Amino acid sequence: MRSRIGSALIPVGSIAALVVLWLVVTATAGQAPTAGRFPSYRAPRLASHPDLNGVWQAFVTANWDVQDHDAQPGPHPELMGAYGAGPAGQSIVEGGEIPYQPWALAKKKENFEKRMMVDVTDDKKWHDLGDPEMKCYMPGVPRATYMPFPFQIVQGSSDYILIAYEFASTTRIIRMNWKIEAPADSWMGWSRGRWEGDTLVVDVTDFREQTWFDRAGDFHSDALHVVERYTPVSLYHIKYEATIEDPKVFTRPWKISFPLYRRMEDHIQLLEFKCVPFTEELLYGRLRKQPRAGEPSSGGSR
Amino acid sequence: MSRRFESSVGAALAAAIVSFPALAGQAPKAPAIATTWAVPHTPWGDPDLQGVWNDATSTPLARPGGVSDKPVLTDEEAADFQRELAYNLTRDRRDGGPQVDVNRAYNEHWMDARRLTITKDHRTSLIIDPPDGKIPPLVPLSPERQQARAAQADAAARFAAGLPDNHLELSLPVRCIIRTDSPPYLPTIYNNDFQIFQSPGYVTIAPEMIHSARIIPLDGRPHLGSTLRQWLGDSRGHWQGNTLVVETSNFRTDQGAIFQDADPATFRITERFTRVDAQTIHYEFTVEDPHTWTKPWTAMIPWTRIDPAEQMYEYACHEDNYDIVHLLQGARIREKKGETVPKRIPAR
Numbered sequence: 054m055r056s057r058i059g060s061a062l063i064p065v066g067s068i069a070a071l072v073v074l075w076l077v078v079t080a081t082a083g084q085a086p087t088a089g090r091f092p093s094y095r096a097p098r099l100a101s102h103p104d105l106n107g108v109w110q111a112f113v114t115a116n117w118d119v120q121d122h123d124a125q126p127g128p129h130p131e132l133m134g135a136y137g138a139g140p141a142g143q144s145i146v147e148g149g150e151i152p153y154q155p156w157a158l159a160k161k162k163e164n165f166e167k168r169m170m171v172d173v174t175d176d177k178k179w180h181d182l183g184d185p186e187m188k189c190y191m192p193g194v195p196r197a198t199y200m201p202f203p204f205q206i207v208q209g210s211s212d213y214i215l216i217a218y219e220f221a222s223t224t225r226i227i228r229m230n231w232k233i234e235a236p237a238d239s240w241m242g243w244s245r246g247r248w249e250g251d252t253l254v255v256d257v258t259d260f261r262e263q264t265w266f267d268r269a270g271d272f273h274s275d276a277l278h279v280v281e282r283y284t285p286v287s288l289y290h291i292k293y294e295a296t297i298e299d300p301k302v303f304t305r306p307w308k309i310s311f312p313l314y315r316r317m318e319d320h321i322q323l324l325e326f327k328c329v330p331f332t333e334e335l336l337y338g339r340l341r342k343q344p345r346a347g348e349p350s351s352g353g354s355r
Numbered sequence: 356m357s358r359r360f361e362s363s364v365g366a367a368l369a370a371a372i373v374s375f376p377a378l379a380g381q382a383p384k385a386p387a388i389a390t391t392w393a394v395p396h397t398p399w400g401d402p403d404l405q406g407v408w409n410d411a412t413s414t415p416l417a418r419p420g421g422v423s424d425k426p427v428l429t430d431e432e433a434a435d436f437q438r439e440l441a442y443n444l445t446r447d448r449r450d451g452g453p454q455v456d457v458n459r460a461y462n463e464h465w466m467d468a469r470r471l472t473i474t475k476d477h478r479t480s481l482i483i484d485p486p487d488g489k490i491p492p493l494v495p496l497s498p499e500r501q502q503a504r505a506a507q508a509d510a511a512a513r514f515a516a517g518l519p520d521n522h523l524e525l526s527l528p529v530r531c532i533i534r535t536d537s538p539p540y541l542p543t544i545y546n547n548d549f550q551i552f553q554s555p556g557y558v559t560i561a562p563e564m565i566h567s568a569r570i571i572p573l574d575g576r577p578h579l580g581s582t583l584r585q586w587l588g589d590s591r592g593h594w595q596g597n598t599l600v601v602e603t604s605n606f607r608t609d610q611g612a613i614f615q616d617a618d619p620a621t622f623r624i625t626e627r628f629t630r631v632d633a634q635t636i637h638y639e640f641t642v643e644d645p646h647t648w649t650k651p652w653t654a655m656i657p658w659t660r661i662d663p664a665e666q667m668y669e670y671a672c673h674e675d676n677y678d679i680v681h682l683l684q685g686a687r688i689r690e691k692k693g694e695t696v697p698k699r700i701p702a703r
Contacts, residue, residue: 191674213550329532330530
């Protein structure tokens with residue numbers, strides 16, 4: 054760039070470039086960066102694409118509620134005290150509110166009321182009640198991105214990018230420039246990616262309908278379509294945006310965005326949060342042979 | 356589903372070990388490794404293992420008794436061996452009662468067709484060391500471990516009788532906690548695919564079974580602190596020429612969490628991944644544990660590249676584990692009807 058600016062062959066372009074450079078320099082020099090705004094950045098390359106490898110984590114509190122929310126007590130404060138409480142947070146939804154159809158808003162409220170309820174005794178109603186997170190199910194997209202756990206992007210030179218999430222040891226494979234349609238619905242959806250400049254754009258379709266967006270009961274149908282955009286804005290930050298479309302549930306597509314932060318600890322690595330053992334008693338405890346000492350019988354012989 | 360599948364597969368494997376046509380002795384032949392083929396490299400210079408690979412084979416881990424000490428078979432013998440193993444692994448036979456027949460028919464749905472062929476090198480066992488192809492004898496177990504194994508055997512007997520007391524008596528695979536995604540990787544009835552991803556400083560293996568990924572750092576970092584334990588352990592890798600060498604420690608101590616219930620305090624596993632041609636990785640693992648086996652032992656399983664059009668898909672296990680509820684509901688109903696667990700004849 055420097056040599057082009059110094060060239061006498063295209064003086065008009067050079068002056069324009071200098072003016073642009075001057076504007077950028079004066080806009081950023083000597084200032085602390087404004088939250089959410091970054092000077093223009095070109096990510097390091099890997100096999101000619103921006104290198105997104107790393108362990109990343111969101112620090113929004115959207116897993117409790119993607120919309121504005123006060124700090125809140127947990128569902129059983131008499132048992133859990135402040136342990137179960139949730140932090141306050143600002144909406145990650147553009148415009149603040151999810152554009153629900155009226156029936157769907159009512160359903161969301163019902164989901165929230167019944168978020169701690171579980172009934173697995175009837176296969177057909179297995180997924181009707183309760184937050185899937187509580188049952189240790191794969192969290193779907195975009196929820197996996199803002200769970201309070203890190204995830205790792207594994208990007209190499211093949212046609213695949215792997216994202217491994219610590220929560221429930223969930224993984225998803227992003228197939229780059231892929232034409233083939235999904236063979237079946239899945240919890241993490243069918244992810245097909247492409248590069249748009251420095252942005253990794255991932256088109257995610259063919260979801261199971263049972264995942265939720267948060268503990269507040271925000272939900273979708275099997276018509277969910279998510280388009281994610283991962284844009285590196287510094288060596289340590291990715292701007293994450295997702296457009297969420299579901300004509301069965303929402304009146305229009307809506308968008309969320311928040312930054313992802315690179316985990317910088319020495320030797321950072323994903324650990325295991327294999328949560329199945331943490332939810333089994335809730336799911337299957339009623340089917341034990343004997344009620345345990347001190348507990349009332351609750352249909353152990355159903 | 357899982358109970359029926361496991362019990363009938365177990366029976367099939369047991370059958371595979373006892374019924375085998377005797378074959379004439381042959382001079383042992385070491386598996387040949389191609390030498391002319393040049394390993395491709397990633398842009399950052401590591402040997403390239405990326406792709407989707409399948410490790411299914413009917414060749415048993417340990418050499419079946421009937422083959423005597425012959426490690427490698429002729430073409431004709433191999434065809435017999437393969438036919439016999441396939442016969443014992445599939446349901447396409449009518450030598451059991453109606454219930455056995457139904458179980459086998461059910462399992463047909465799950466059977467990976469690749470699971471019905473022996474390794475191309477016509478070996479009679481996946482174990483290559485010791486040379487007899489068998490798991491070395493066990494050392495005497497401590498009283499605590501003996502007790503734990505006995506308790507597990509009792510739980511397994513209740514499970515087999517359809518009378519498990521509770522979900523904790525079901526095996527880790529039935530509970531969808533770990534299946535064949537924990538090292539060492541051994542072929543099983545289905546989901547024998549592994550996708551290998553590479554990035555600078557890492558090799559990552561995503562087994563199709565459940566949906567975990569083993570992200571293996573290659574930067575020489577130390578293992579996790581010894582009190583931090585994981586279901587899949589903690590893996591560290593390095594390149595030895597074209598071979599990826601992976602050492603894994605920090606396994607959890609739960610019964611059933613570690614391979615053949617070796618002692619987590621002393622168990623060591625080393626895996627070696629070598630791409631020997633465009634279509635094949637040789638996957639070799641060595642396990643040792645002076646508290647379990649009298650000496651270390653090694654197995655080699657060829658991984659075959661599968662057509663890129665044949666993709667690996669999400670395998671949700673726990674999310675729709677209706678079976679665990681059916682098993683427990685069934686057990687409570689059987690109890691009410693007064694059914695009891697048949698007395699178990701103690702092994703040995």
